Amino acid sequence: MDYETVMNFALKKGFYFPSCDIYPDKSAGFWEYGPLGVNFKNNFIELWRREIIRHDDILEIDGSQIMSKSVFIASGHAKNFTDPIIKCQKCNSTFRADKLIIEKTKINLGENEPLHKYDDLITKNNIHCPKCSNKFLKPTRFNMMFSIGIGPENELAYLRPETCQSIFVDFPRLFKIMRGKLPFGVAQIGKSFRNEIAPRQSILRLREFYQAEIEIFCNPNELNSHQKLLKIDNTLIRISIDGETNVISCKEAVDSKFIPNMLIAYYMGLLTKFYAKTGIDMTKTRFRKLSEKEKAFYSESSFDFEAETTIGWLELVSCNYRTNYDLLNHAKFSKENYSVIDHDEKITPHVFEISMGIDRSLYSILEHNLKNDVINKRTVLMLKPYLAPIHVGILSLLKKDGLEEQADVIYSEMKKNFIAFLDHSGTVGRRYRRLDEIGTPFVITVDYQTIKDQTVTIRIRDDMSQKRIKINEIKSFLTNKIFIH
RNA sequence: GCGAAGUUAGUCUAGUGGUAUGACGUCAGCUUCCCAAGCUGAAGAACACGUGUUCAAAUCACGUACUUCGCACCA
Numbered sequence: 150m151d152y153e154t155v156m157n158f159a160l161k162k163g164f165y166f167p168s169c170d171i172y173p174d175k176s177a178g179f180w181e182y183g184p185l186g187v188n189f190k191n192n193f194i195e196l197w198r199r200e201i202i203r204h205d206d207i208l209e210i211d212g213s214q215i216m217s218k219s220v221f222i223a224s225g226h227a228k229n230f231t232d233p234i235i236k237c238q239k240c241n242s243t244f245r246a247d248k249l250i251i252e253k254t255k256i257n258l259g260e261n262e263p264l265h266k267y268d269d270l271i272t273k274n275n276i277h278c279p280k281c282s283n284k285f286l287k288p289t290r291f292n293m294m295f296s297i298g299i300g301p302e303n304e305l306a307y308l309r310p311e312t313c314q315s316i317f318v319d320f321p322r323l324f325k326i327m328r329g330k331l332p333f334g335v336a337q338i339g340k341s342f343r344n345e346i347a348p349r350q351s352i353l354r355l356r357e358f359y360q361a362e363i364e365i366f367c368n369p370n371e372l373n374s375h376q377k378l379l380k381i382d383n384t385l386i387r388i389s390i391d392g393e394t395n396v397i398s399c400k401e402a403v404d405s406k407f408i409p410n411m412l413i414a415y416y417m418g419l420l421t422k423f424y425a426k427t428g429i430d431m432t433k434t435r436f437r438k439l440s441e442k443e444k445a446f447y448s449e450s451s452f453d454f455e456a457e458t459t460i461g462w463l464e465l466v467s468c469n470y471r472t473n474y475d476l477l478n479h480a481k482f483s484k485e486n487y488s489v490i491d492h493d494e495k496i497t498p499h500v501f502e503i504s505m506g507i508d509r510s511l512y513s514i515l516e517h518n519l520k521n522d523v524i525n526k527r528t529v530l531m532l533k534p535y536l537a538p539i540h541v542g543i544l545s546l547l548k549k550d551g552l553e554e555q556a557d558v559i560y561s562e563m564k565k566n567f568i569a570f571l572d573h574s575g576t577v578g579r580r581y582r583r584l585d586e587i588g589t590p591f592v593i594t595v596d597y598q599t600i601k602d603q604t605v606t607i608r609i610r611d612d613m614s615q616k617r618i619k620i621n622e623i624k625s626f627l628t629n630k631i632f633i634h
Numbered sequence: 635g636c637g638a639a640g641u642u643a644g645u646c647u648a649g650u651g652g653u654a655u656g657a658c659g660u661c662a663g664c665u666u667c668c669c670a671a672g673c674u675g676a677a678g679a680a681c682a683c684g685u686g687u688u689c690a691a692a693u694c695a696c697g698u699a700c701u702u703c704g705c706a707c708c709a
Contacts, residue, residue: 153702157646160644160645161644161645161659163644167700167701172683172699174698174699175699175700176700177700177701225709226709230709232707232709234635236635237636243635243706243707244706245706245707248706248707293708293709294709310709311709343708343709346635346706346707346708347635347706347707347708348708349701349702350702354708445709447709464708525669526669527669544668546666546667546668547666547667550667552667574661574662575670576665576666576668576670576671576672577666577667577668577669577670578668578669578670578671579669579670579671580670581668581669582669582670582671583670585669594667596667596668597667598667606668608668615668615669
């Protein structure tokens, strides 16, 4: 399905919708998840916990969203998270100062020079607005972090632009109290905030968005030798370098130097297995190696996990080898001890980061799984059962002769273990169609035979087939189909 | 942020000066023991927000916000 169809679908069914919609001063880039969206998101997060976090013995924390200024001075965001921009005096067009200078003079200042350097070059080379040829105002800096005032004195702090900083800040404490050993994984799921200049495309580019980040603290001397990495298997990963995509096993990727070390390959394999379970079409994904220019300021080696959608390749996960950049900086600015003992050797661990965009992942799953079943004249969301916002629908075939009451009894039992939905109204076909559309994998229908012999029909979404089972077998049937795989 | 187009019920839509059309959806009832769009009825929009022009504005003008597309931006 294309972007527009998915968008309309999500809006119509209340998966997500714009925030503050009824007021004229609402801002772009803020969206809310409705009931079905929340269930879907929670199920996705639970899958992430099961397949990656618990699987790999990673610890999860929940840090605060507002963090003090010092954190971002140490992390480099206060300085590097800004762009030098210039505005035209007349037409108000905004440009990146560094980019415009490269274009006109081939001089590459980078984005972190003092503002007067940009100004000097613009004046010296007589650079004018490309749109209207008028002069520019003095360059300024645009910081993508939202600042916030704490307490009566409005002390400057920031809404975190990435969730990982609290993991770095907390690392020494976590390593001690959790009796850490390298490699040591810490994860966090939560909101991050970035003041995008132009948020677009609903939940794909938000100012407030969900991230699931994992930081693997490791010994840089063991990136190819730690015992755990020997578990690396022949999971096929798709790697794209300079526009060419290779399908290759994790092991081969390291041997052939596509991936710099086994640690990165190991987690790429894990991530691949996770995304395969979300139902994303893996043939439409790739790990794209970022060029020197594209990498973030803190990263030595970066791969983006991307999914192909109808609006192009979407970055779902950013994998960055951050070296000891973050820990050394926090150690330096806070004077806290960030070194640990590993094999009788005192080191500051390196960090490999897996930074997942939840909102974009959810969108990609929807786009790859929303199907138009022309033969049966229905729209079906072919979600994996464990991701479905409703696990099971409970219907009474007719609303009379005690069928309704019987369905009520089954419903109240089912909702203890599953996300269940009860519906009595209208024709049964219409109710099946509605549940298909939001991805409900199973529907139980109470009919006249139920009254006689305590059996119900259970309908399978994907092929619309039905089978009859005993009421007391429903729970184990659903458990097997939904949670065990 | 620039340029262009747009903004009428949950969704789509008619309506170019006299407070709004239709469909789908929703709800209630009927019908039907199994795959939507049969029947009856009901609710739901002062037409994005604001200002102005006018006796009168969804309809004209201006501003703002948002949406879409293009440019720029995406650490």
